[in-house]
Amino acid sequence: MITGFRHERQRQTKRRKLLGILLFFLLLLFFFRTPVASTFSSVFGALARPVFLANSFAKEQLIEWWKMLSFKGSLVAENKHLNEILDVVSLEAYSREALRAENEQLKAAFGRASGRSFLLARVLATPGRSPYDTLILDVGWNEEIAVGMKVFVDGDFVIGEVSKVMKRSAIVTLYSSYGNEFSVTIGTSSIPALAKGMGGGNFRVALSKDVPVFSGDLVHIPAIAPEYAGVVAAISRHEGSSLQDIYFKWPFNVNELTFAYVAVAEEVSTSVQ
Amino acid sequence: MRVFFDIVLLFAVLVLPLPVTLLLVFVGFFFFPRYFEGVAAVVFIELLYRGAGRDMMGSNMPLLVFAGTFLVVAETLRSFIRERSA
Numbered sequence: 001m002i003t004g005f006r007h008e009r010q011r012q013t014k015r016r017k018l019l020g021i022l023l024f025f026l027l028l029l030f031f032f033r034t035p036v037a038s039t040f041s042s043v044f045g046a047l048a049r050p051v052f053l054a055n056s057f058a059k060e061q062l063i064e065w066w067k068m069l070s071f072k073g074s075l076v077a078e079n080k081h082l083n084e085i086l087d088v089v090s091l092e093a094y095s096r097e098a099l100r101a102e103n104e105q106l107k108a109a110f111g112r113a114s115g116r117s118f119l120l121a122r123v124l125a126t127p128g129r130s131p132y133d134t135l136i137l138d139v140g141w142n143e144e145i146a147v148g149m150k151v152f153v154d155g156d157f158v159i160g161e162v163s164k165v166m167k168r169s170a171i172v173t174l175y176s177s178y179g180n181e182f183s184v185t186i187g188t189s190s191i192p193a194l195a196k197g198m199g200g201g202n203f204r205v206a207l208s209k210d211v212p213v214f215s216g217d218l219v220h221i222p223a224i225a226p227e228y229a230g231v232v233a234a235i236s237r238h239e240g241s242s243l244q245d246i247y248f249k250w251p252f253n254v255n256e257l258t259f260a261y262v263a264v265a266e267e268v269s270t271s272v273q
Numbered sequence: 274m275r276v277f278f279d280i281v282l283l284f285a286v287l288v289l290p291l292p293v294t295l296l297l298v299f300v301g302f303f304f305f306p307r308y309f310e311g312v313a314a315v316v317f318i319e320l321l322y323r324g325a326g327r328d329m330m331g332s333n334m335p336l337l338v339f340a341g342t343f344l345v346v347a348e349t350l351r352s353f354i355r356e357r358s359a
Contacts, residue, residue, distance in 0.1 A: 014352055017348075018345060018348070022341075025338070028316065029335070029337065032319065125322065129286075129294075129322060130291055131291060163325040164323075173324035
């Protein structure tokens with residue numbers, strides 16, 4: 001039989017259901033603030049690890065197959081283009097290494113020497129899968145990884161810090177995560193500025209218009225050993241404002257990262273002369 | 274149908290980009306009654322990918338709050354729809 005009105009009891013049941021759902025969510029939120037959550041996180045991390053590994057393997061295979069299927073002409077053109085880039089980069093690498101050695105010698109002569117030990121780690125998951133701007137690496141407690149260790153990529157670019165460690169994996173919170181702030185200097189200027197993470201490898205800095213900044217300038221993190229935060233991509237100067245907004249980003253696509261280096265030991269020796 | 278959708282959702286959490294996962298959760302909330310699997314997927318994302326400290330995109334609200342609110346809204350809207358009985 002079809003009735004044209006709602007019973008009071010039915011309404012009460014619905015209200016109770018909604019209240020139950022709300023209570024369930026409050027309990028879940030509380031759960032995320034407890035240490036039990038990190039235990040669950042480790043368990044889920046361990047369960048998901050084989051899937052991540054299989055996914056990265058499948059991705060590599062697909063890229064290789066795609067290359068095999070590409071037309072010969074496009075492959076020749078790409079090869080030529082890459083060879084040209086390689087010529088330029090290898091020439092620059094000679095001078096870079098010499099300058100780097102000279103820099104280290106000068107620092108040592110002035111009583112400050114620095115050294116880092118790196119551990120190579122495979123990237124299991126890139127930031128695109130979550131709203132938290134984090135990477136998952138395939139190293140953890142077993143490899144003596146600890147919270148706070150810096151993570152680098154080629155070219156001395158620091159991308160973030162280890163924020164959670166599991167048995168065989170670690171979560172790295174990227175410096176570009178929303179709301180993250182850290183000190184930088186831009187280009188040849190030694191004026192410190194505060195960089196703010198904008199997500200996905202992008203940052204913003206507000207600096208006085210008097211500071212000369214150009215597109216392509218390197219952004220440094222103040223440290224004895226070279227550490228770079230990114231490369232200036234765009235500058236926005238508004239009329240009537242004394243500040244300029246500088247947007248910088250990493251010169252690589254973080255979503256395509258396959259390997260990263262975890263700085264497992266960092267040493268800065270100071271000898272008084 | 275629901276089980277198949279759940280498997281696809283789990284696959285999306287592990288492999289696909291976040292917008293795709295959220296789109297699937299969104300579809301699930303409207304297509305299936307009391308779609309708690311959507312919330313479970315969000316909990317899974319939080320446990321898997323969230324580091325220590327900050328919440329989603331600089332806000333103080335974790336993704337779970339948004340998913341929870343959405344589920345409640347979807348269920349409330351559903352309660353106003355009169356379904357045909359057999």
